[in-house]
Structure formats: C-alpha cells, structure tokens
Amino acid sequence: MTFPKNLFNSHSKEDGDFFLGITKILGFKPKTLSVYKKAFLHRSMNKKDANGNAMNYERLEFLGDSMLGTIISKHLYSEVPDGDEGYLTKMRSKIVSREHLNELGKDLGLINFVESRIPKSHFGQNIHGNVFEALVGAIYLDRGYKYCEKFIQHRVIGPYVDIEQLEGRVISYKSLVIEWCQKKKKSFDFDVYEDTGNDPLKHFAVKLSIGDSVVAKARATSKKKAEERAAKRAFFALQDKMEN
Amino acid sequence: MTFPKNLFNSHSKEDGDFFLGITKILGFKPKTLSVYKKAFLHRSMNKKDANGNAMNYERLEFLGDSMLGTIISKHLYSEVPDGDEGYLTKMRSKIVSREHLNELGKDLGLINFVESRIPKSHFGQNIHGNVFEALVGAIYLDRGYKYCEKFIQHRVIGPYVDIEQLEGRVISYKSLVIEWCQKKKKSFDFDVYEDTGNDPLKHFAVKLSIGDSVVAKARATSKKKAEERAAKRAFFALQDKMEN
Structure with missing residues (x-):
C-alpha cells in the first residue's frame, strides 16, 4: 500500500x-x-x-x-x-x-x-x-x-x-497636518507608544487626534515613521477639508 | 447631433x-x-x-x-x-x-x-x-x-x-546537420534563393533537402541566417534519428 x-x-x-x-x-x-x-x-x-x-x-x-x-x-x-x-x-x-x-x-x-x-x-x-x-x-x-x-x-x-x-515635493505629511490644524485653529495630538507585540523588532504605534476625534492610526519601526504614516493617512482622509 | x-x-x-x-x-x-x-x-x-x-x-x-x-x-x-x-x-x-x-x-x-x-x-x-x-x-x-x-x-x-x-555549446546547426548526413552517407542540399517579396529589406529563402526530401524551409535577411535557421529546424525534426 x-x-x-x-x-x-x-x-x-x-x-x-x-x-x-x-x-x-x-x-x-x-x-x-x-x-x-x-x-x-x-x-x-x-x-x-x-x-x-x-x-x-x-x-x-x-x-x-x-x-x-x-x-x-x-x-x-x-x-x-x-x-x-x-x-x-x-x-x-x-x-x-x-x-x-x-x-x-x-x-x-x-x-x-x-x-x-x-x-x-x-x-x-x-x-x-x-x-x-x-x-x-x-x-x-x-x-x-x-x-x-x-x-x-x-x-x-x-x-x-x-x-x-x-519627488521631494512633499517633505513631511506631519508638517502639512500641523499647518492645517494651526490655520483652522484645531488642537492636535500625536499619541506615540511602544507596541512591539510578538514582533522581533521594536515597533511604535501612533494615534493621531484632531480636536476630539482620532483621525488616523499607524504602526512602524520608529517613532518618526509611525507619525509620518499616521499623518499621511490623515492627510488623505482630510484632503477635501484641507484644500478649503 | x-x-x-x-x-x-x-x-x-x-x-x-x-x-x-x-x-x-x-x-x-x-x-x-x-x-x-x-x-x-x-x-x-x-x-x-x-x-x-x-x-x-x-x-x-x-x-x-x-x-x-x-x-x-x-x-x-x-x-x-x-x-x-x-x-x-x-x-x-x-x-x-x-x-x-x-x-x-x-x-x-x-x-x-x-x-x-x-x-x-x-x-x-x-x-x-x-x-x-x-x-x-x-x-x-x-x-x-x-x-x-x-x-x-x-x-x-x-x-x-x-x-x-x-551558451556557445552549439556553434552551428548547419555543421551538425552536415556531420550527420556525412555519417549516414546521405546527400544534402541547401538551396538558397533571394525571396524579398514586398519586404523593404532583402530576404533570402532556403530549402534544405536531405536525400530526396525537403526537410526544412526558412527565410531571413542573410543567406547565412536563413541556412542556420533551416538547419536548426531540420535538426529538431531529425533529432531522434540523429541521436542513433
């Protein structure tokens, strides 16, 4: 058999x-x-x-x-x-x-x-x-x-x-988001914390709030990257608003 | 409208x-x-x-x-x-x-x-x-x-x-075909003629005969290329026979 x-x-x-x-x-x-x-x-x-x-x-x-x-x-x-x-x-x-x-x-x-x-x-x-x-x-x-x-x-x-x-046309989404908040007189907060979980590499998570709402979350291997990623997501989510 | x-x-x-x-x-x-x-x-x-x-x-x-x-x-x-x-x-x-x-x-x-x-x-x-x-x-x-x-x-x-x-392992199919014909004591003929037709570039055609039969035809922009191409086709067509 x-x-x-x-x-x-x-x-x-x-x-x-x-x-x-x-x-x-x-x-x-x-x-x-x-x-x-x-x-x-x-x-x-x-x-x-x-x-x-x-x-x-x-x-x-x-x-x-x-x-x-x-x-x-x-x-x-x-x-x-x-x-x-x-x-x-x-x-x-x-x-x-x-x-x-x-x-x-x-x-x-x-x-x-x-x-x-x-x-x-x-x-x-x-x-x-x-x-x-x-x-x-x-x-x-x-x-x-x-x-x-x-x-x-x-x-x-x-x-x-x-x-x-x-192309280097946008250097930082974080600065774009901050500029927009300042212009609109809105508070913002990049809440960064370590979130490695089961990963072998250290990871960081970010919750980006504008006013009272969390508008984007992201996770990456450095604080800077995680912030930039969250800002990018927020940027695209808010794009219509930001253009006004 | x-x-x-x-x-x-x-x-x-x-x-x-x-x-x-x-x-x-x-x-x-x-x-x-x-x-x-x-x-x-x-x-x-x-x-x-x-x-x-x-x-x-x-x-x-x-x-x-x-x-x-x-x-x-x-x-x-x-x-x-x-x-x-x-x-x-x-x-x-x-x-x-x-x-x-x-x-x-x-x-x-x-x-x-x-x-x-x-x-x-x-x-x-x-x-x-x-x-x-x-x-x-x-x-x-x-x-x-x-x-x-x-x-x-x-x-x-x-x-x-x-x-x-x-890879350079086979230099010329023409020589392989000729070798095989000589070994097998068969006659062969590369019949080359100009066959430009409506093409803007000169073209040549080849009929390759072994013994009495045409075993392959090919067409290319030079005599040498046309012969090589016909020989390659013949080589693959005859491969079983050639290995014996």
Missing part, C-alpha cells in the same frame, strides 16, 4: 504555522506552499531538489526582482502621464532601491521565516530586501501575474509609493 | 492598412489601435495628447523593456533549473541585448510603421529594437500580460532563444 507523498508532512504543525504566517502577509491563501518555503531558504542550508539542483531563494529573487520592476513600471506609466522615459526610470529605481526593499521586508518581518544555518543576527540589511523579492517571485509562480500585481499594489505601492514624496 | 469621436477616422484606408499590417505581426487582432500607433510615433512628429503631454513611443519603450525582461526571466527560470542567479542574469542580458532586439525589430519590418519627420534612412540601428520594445508595451496595455507573454514566446523565444546556442 502506498501513500501520497507528503501526506503527513503537509499537515505538520510547522507547516501549519508557516501557512498561517504567510497567508497573513500575502492577504490570500497560497496554493503550493513549497514555493513559498523556497523563498525563505538560505543557501547555507545546502538543500537540493530531487534532481540535485541547489534549492534556495536566490533564483526566486532573480524572478521577483524583475516582476517587481515591471509592476512598478506599469504603475508609473499610468500614474505619471507627463513623465518621460528618463523620469520614469529614475522614479522606478527610487522605489525599488535596495534601501527601500530592505525597509519593506523588515516591516513585514520576513526574516522570521528565513531558514538558515547562519544565525540571523549575522545577516546584513540586504537579507530583508532579498527575501522580499523572492517572495514576489514565489507569488508569481504560485498564483500568476494578477496576484503578484495585487500584492505589490497592497504591500508596496499603497503604503510606500508616494510620487510627490519621492 | 453628435457622433462618437473617431467614427470616421477609425475606418480610414490608412488605419485599415495599419490594422492589417499590425495584426499580421501580432498574430491576433488589436483592440485599441491608437495604443499601437503610439508605439511607432517618433518624437520628431511633436505630437501631444489632449492634456498636452508629449506623445511618442518612448514611454511605451520603457514599459515594454521591463515587460520583455520579466517574461524572459520567467522563461529562463523554468527552462534552466540548474542555473543560478548569476547565470540567469547573464543569459537574460544576452537575449535582450540591444543587438538582438535590433535584429528582431528589423526582421519584423517594424520600421515600415514608424511615423517620423526624420527620413528613415537617417536612423541608426537602435530604432528597430526601440520600437520592438514599444510594441511589447503596447500589447501589454491593449491585451494584458498573457497576450504579451504569448507574443514574446512566439516572436522572441521560439525563433531566437536557443539556450545551447547562447
């Missing part, structure tokens, strides 16, 4: 935890979990597939890097109709900069999923961006282009890509 | 010719013809859209370049399971090299569609590759990722991407 391969493995406690964790980050359920596992497999594990080929996240990183660039290109093409080729290229490289991707990967806590023989504390900053790219590659292989586009929209473009800010 | 915009324009003789010509190259019918027209609009035409933004192929070239790279990345990822990140990157840059894209654009005769105030004879070689990339961008905007992938499969990967040849 034979059993299907991995019948038991696929229900292990470890896989279950990985499934839940990754589903939370993706915002949808993975179909083929093994593709995502590969996205977090460091070369130090020395794993090989059935054909003897090295198995680690580096090939997925190659794929994800390319996919990410394309989806950002499409976004910029649509959002900046007056930008020429040179401008679009410059903006894209700002968005997909190593620094930016490292920040993204770190905020998502991707390093918690990494399997490695090297202690995680020994990795440089680039591990965060590298596994982020590998994750994008895995999404593409598992669910195709559309899901990949949605994930990038949701995780990169929505929270991080602000063309005005990238 | 108002008429829908472009009701008459869209049926002009000129548009009809463009539609037929472009459909032949694409292998499917375009939905929004204007996107493809933009892919062939040189900046010297100084066209602007309704919002005053410059209209030429350069922004589409930015998009198509990115899209092409991603689709080639995916192809390499699947086809070369034992290639590491560095190898995949090197192969991709060979495939999407300026020289290669210029050859592709030239073979498709894309320059015939270019609208420019500069005489076409004044353009350098890069115009061919640039409008090829712009065309890929237009396909993506008009029909989405899947069509773009199919077009690249059909027009780039199928006829041009041979990983063994890119």
